[in-house]
Amino acid sequence: MKPWTTPLLASVFVAACALTACSNDGATTTTSADMTMAGTTPAPGVAAAAAPNEIVIAGFAFSVPARVPPGDRITVRNDDTAEHTVTADAAGAFDVEIEGGGTATLTVPSTPGTYAFHCTYHPTMHAALVVG
């Protein structure tokens, strides 16, 4: 067997596993792969992407969850140094201000629907919150 074949296949398997969130059916073959993975890529990349009910502001742009439950309280995280707001276009639906590097809590409207919002300081920043 060529010496590089097994590690290569192992990392392909790990990558496929990470993408598909597969179960541990192949446990007998993953031992060396797990050790490789522990040394290079501990799992945080996957976990960091998975904050479902959080609006993230970075680079003067909003990243919004696909859908949030009515009446929920979600976190707004501002990764920029500039202060931003999450202000509903429809007055009164919600309006929170988030300092640079800070977080704030937004109470989602209790009526399902799509709520366009913007940043009052930066008129080019637009997004929409889908409640339902």
Ligand SMILES: [Cu+2]
């Ligand atoms: Cu802004």
